Amino acid sequence: MASFLGRRALHSAIALIGLILAVFFLVRLTGDPTDLYLPIDASLETRKEFAHKHGFDRPSAEQFLVFLKDVSNGDLGYSLRKQRPAMELVLEAYPTTLALAGVAMVLSITLAIIVGAIAAYKPGGVFDRISSMASLAGASAPDFWIAITGILIFAVTLRWLPTSGVGDLPYWILPIGVLMLRPFGLMVQVVRAAMLGALSSAYVKTARAKGVGETAVIFVHALRNACLSIVTVAGDLTVGMINGAVIVETVFGWPGVGKLMIDSVMQRDFPTVQATIMVTATAIFLLNIAIDFLYVALDPRIRHQ
Amino acid sequence: MPDPILEIDDLRIEFRSGGEIVHAANGVSFQINPGETAAILGESGSGKSVTAAAVMRLLQSPPAFITGGAVRFKGQDVLGMPIAKWRDYCGREIAMVFQDALTSLNPVFSVGWQIAELFRAHGVAFGRDANARAVDLLNRVGIPDPALRAKDYAHQFSGGMRQRVMIAMAIALGPDLLIADEPTTALDVTVQAQIMELLEELRAESNMAMILITHDLGVVADVADNVAVMYAGRVVERGPVSEVLARPGHAYTLALLDSVPRANSLGQHLKPIIGSPPDLARIPKGCAFHPRCRFATDLCRNEEPPSVAVTPRRIAECHHVEAVFNDS
Structure with missing residues (x-):
C-alpha cells in the first residue's frame, strides 16, 4: 500500500509540475497585466514601476524560477487585483x-x-x-x-x-x-x-x-x-x-x-x-x-x- | 405411496427473442417423493436446468414465458402464488445448489455473511448468532478452520471448497427438497466424488429429497433412486434407476448408454450418438429424436410417440419401446 501511494504521489507530482509550467507560461500569453491595472494615461514611469514591482520586467524563465522558489516556501504570491495573498483568496x-x-x-x-x-x-x-x-x-x-x-x-x-x-x-x-x-x-x-x-x-x-x-x-x-x-x-x-x-x-x-x-x-x-x-x-x-x-x-x- | 413433495405437470416454457420462439420445455412431467433422490439426465439444451429454474421461479420474463402446466410443492401451486410467498419457501423448505459456485457466490460479500444471510432473511437468527451458525455449517460441510474461512471471499476458495460453501447455504435451514443443478460439472474428477459423497451424506442425515440434474450417467447410477431422461424439452423416459439403466425402453436412453465407454469395451471405438441435439426453435416433427435414431420409421417422423408403460413403474415415450427393450 505504501509503495502504491508513493508511486501515485510521484506520478501526480510530475503531472503537477507539467501543469504549473503550462499554466505559468500560457497565462502570460494573455497579455500584459499593466494595461489592465493602470489608468490608460499612466506614464511610462508608472508602468515600469508596476512591472518592476511584480517582476514582469524580467525574462519569463527568470520569473518562473522565482515563482518556483516562492512556491517551495509556500508562497503563491499576491493577487494583483485584491492586494492580498492569492492563497487566501x-x-x-x-x-x-x-x-x-x-x-x-x-x-x-x-x-x-x-x-x-x-x-x-x-x-x-x-x-x-x-x-x-x-x-x-x-x-x-x-x-x-x-x-x-x-x-x-x-x-x-x-x-x-x-x-x-x-x-x-x-x-x-x-x-x-x-x-x-x-x-x-x-x-x-x-x-x-x-x-x-x-x-x-x-x-x-x-x-x-x-x-x-x-x-x-x-x-x-x-x-x-x-x-x-x-x-x-x-x-x-x-x-x-x-x-x-x-x-x-x-x-x-x-x-x-x-x-x-x-x-x-x-x-x-x-x-x-x-x-x-x-x-x-x-x-x-x-x-x-x-x-x-x-x-x-x-x-x-x-x-x- | 406418500404424496409427492414436488410435482411438475406438463410444464411448457418458451424463450421469445428476436421473433424466434425457443421451446425449452414441451410438457415436462416429473415427480419426487419425500426422502427420495431423483436424477434428471440429459444433454445440454435438453431443458433440465430450465425446468429447475422454473420450479424455483428464477426465470427472467421476458425472454422466458411459462405457457402451460403446473408445479406443485407440498400440494401448493408454485407458479400461481405471489412471488414473495414463494420466496419464503425458498431457502427454508426448498433449496438449490448451482453449477458454477464461483459466479453463484457474490464476490463482494464474505462467505460467512452469505450463509448467515439465510438466517437473517428468514428471521431465524441475527447478528452474532447467525454468524456462529454459519461457522457451524462450514464445519459441517467439511471446511477446515471454519471460523477463519467464514471471513474469506469466494475467490479465496478452491473449486471444491466453493461448492461446499454453496451446499452449506442450501442446507442451512434444513430444507425438505434440494435441487442440485450439475453440482459437480465444474470440478475435478476426484473432487466430484467428494462433493457427491457429501451431498448424499447430508441428504441421508435429514432424509431430505434431492433432485440431481446431471449429464453424468455414472453419478446417476451411483446415487439416484429414480431417473428422468430428458430430450428436447420432454421427459422421454422415467423409472427406477436400476431398471432404466439396465434395460432402457427409449431409443435415446439406449443410445446414451451405448455412448459411454466401459471397462470391457477396451480397444473398441466409442459409439457417439450421431448428429447433434435439435435446435429448440425448430424441433423435428413427430418424435424429436428421430433424425438421430437407428430405430426411426415413418411413424416416428410423423407422429408424436405415446407414453408407454414399459413396466408398471416405468414410462417411455417411444414408438418402438419393444424393439428397444429387446435390443438392450
Missing part, C-alpha cells in the same frame, strides 16, 4: 464551491442510483424508456444554455427563484440543478448498465433461491457489485465538476473557485490563476487517491492481489 472561495459541488454530486449519485436501478429492473419497460431518454437529454444539454434558460424561466418570468448570488435555499436550487444535470444523466446510464449486468448474474439467482427479498436482492446484492463501476465514473464526474462549477458559478455569480478562476484570468491576475489551479490540481490528486482507497474497500478481489 483561493481558500476563501473553496468552501463555497465544495458545498455546491458536494451537494450536487451527492444528490445526482443518489438519484441516479434509484432511477438507474429501477430502470434496470424492468429493461425496456415504460420507466426504463422514459428515464433513458431523460438522462440522455440531461447528459447532452449544454449547461450554460440550461443555466441561462433556467434564470429566464424561473427567475425572470415566474419570479420563483433569485437570479444569482448566495443565500438560503432558493439561491441554491438553480445552480445545483444545472450542475447536477450532466453527472445525473451520465450516472443514470452507468448505473443502469451496471445494474443490468448485476441483476442477470448468477449470484443474484442464488440470492433469490435463498429466499432473499427483492429489495435486498436489488439494493444489497446487485447494487454492491454495481458500485464498482459506479465509483469509477462518479470519480471522473466529480473531477469534471470543476468545469461545471466554472460555468455555473460565472452564470449565477456564485463566489467560488470557478468564478475566482475566470475573474482572475480575465483580469490577468497571474498569481491568483496559478494558485487556483495548483490547489485544484492537488484536490483532484487527493480525490483520485480517495477513489483508489474506496475501490480497495469495495472490491475484496483487489484487496487480496
Whole structure:
C-alpha cells in the first residue's frame, strides 16, 4: 500500500509540475497585466514601476524560477487585483464551491442510483424508456444554455427563484440543478448498465433461491457489485465538476473557485490563476487517491492481489 | 405411496427473442417423493436446468414465458402464488445448489455473511448468532478452520471448497427438497466424488429429497433412486434407476448408454450418438429424436410417440419401446 501511494504521489507530482509550467507560461500569453491595472494615461514611469514591482520586467524563465522558489516556501504570491495573498483568496472561495459541488454530486449519485436501478429492473419497460431518454437529454444539454434558460424561466418570468448570488435555499436550487444535470444523466446510464449486468448474474439467482427479498436482492446484492463501476465514473464526474462549477458559478455569480478562476484570468491576475489551479490540481490528486482507497474497500478481489 | 413433495405437470416454457420462439420445455412431467433422490439426465439444451429454474421461479420474463402446466410443492401451486410467498419457501423448505459456485457466490460479500444471510432473511437468527451458525455449517460441510474461512471471499476458495460453501447455504435451514443443478460439472474428477459423497451424506442425515440434474450417467447410477431422461424439452423416459439403466425402453436412453465407454469395451471405438441435439426453435416433427435414431420409421417422423408403460413403474415415450427393450 505504501509503495502504491508513493508511486501515485510521484506520478501526480510530475503531472503537477507539467501543469504549473503550462499554466505559468500560457497565462502570460494573455497579455500584459499593466494595461489592465493602470489608468490608460499612466506614464511610462508608472508602468515600469508596476512591472518592476511584480517582476514582469524580467525574462519569463527568470520569473518562473522565482515563482518556483516562492512556491517551495509556500508562497503563491499576491493577487494583483485584491492586494492580498492569492492563497487566501483561493481558500476563501473553496468552501463555497465544495458545498455546491458536494451537494450536487451527492444528490445526482443518489438519484441516479434509484432511477438507474429501477430502470434496470424492468429493461425496456415504460420507466426504463422514459428515464433513458431523460438522462440522455440531461447528459447532452449544454449547461450554460440550461443555466441561462433556467434564470429566464424561473427567475425572470415566474419570479420563483433569485437570479444569482448566495443565500438560503432558493439561491441554491438553480445552480445545483444545472450542475447536477450532466453527472445525473451520465450516472443514470452507468448505473443502469451496471445494474443490468448485476441483476442477470448468477449470484443474484442464488440470492433469490435463498429466499432473499427483492429489495435486498436489488439494493444489497446487485447494487454492491454495481458500485464498482459506479465509483469509477462518479470519480471522473466529480473531477469534471470543476468545469461545471466554472460555468455555473460565472452564470449565477456564485463566489467560488470557478468564478475566482475566470475573474482572475480575465483580469490577468497571474498569481491568483496559478494558485487556483495548483490547489485544484492537488484536490483532484487527493480525490483520485480517495477513489483508489474506496475501490480497495469495495472490491475484496483487489484487496487480496 | 406418500404424496409427492414436488410435482411438475406438463410444464411448457418458451424463450421469445428476436421473433424466434425457443421451446425449452414441451410438457415436462416429473415427480419426487419425500426422502427420495431423483436424477434428471440429459444433454445440454435438453431443458433440465430450465425446468429447475422454473420450479424455483428464477426465470427472467421476458425472454422466458411459462405457457402451460403446473408445479406443485407440498400440494401448493408454485407458479400461481405471489412471488414473495414463494420466496419464503425458498431457502427454508426448498433449496438449490448451482453449477458454477464461483459466479453463484457474490464476490463482494464474505462467505460467512452469505450463509448467515439465510438466517437473517428468514428471521431465524441475527447478528452474532447467525454468524456462529454459519461457522457451524462450514464445519459441517467439511471446511477446515471454519471460523477463519467464514471471513474469506469466494475467490479465496478452491473449486471444491466453493461448492461446499454453496451446499452449506442450501442446507442451512434444513430444507425438505434440494435441487442440485450439475453440482459437480465444474470440478475435478476426484473432487466430484467428494462433493457427491457429501451431498448424499447430508441428504441421508435429514432424509431430505434431492433432485440431481446431471449429464453424468455414472453419478446417476451411483446415487439416484429414480431417473428422468430428458430430450428436447420432454421427459422421454422415467423409472427406477436400476431398471432404466439396465434395460432402457427409449431409443435415446439406449443410445446414451451405448455412448459411454466401459471397462470391457477396451480397444473398441466409442459409439457417439450421431448428429447433434435439435435446435429448440425448430424441433423435428413427430418424435424429436428421430433424425438421430437407428430405430426411426415413418411413424416416428410423423407422429408424436405415446407414453408407454414399459413396466408398471416405468414410462417411455417411444414408438418402438419393444424393439428397444429387446435390443438392450
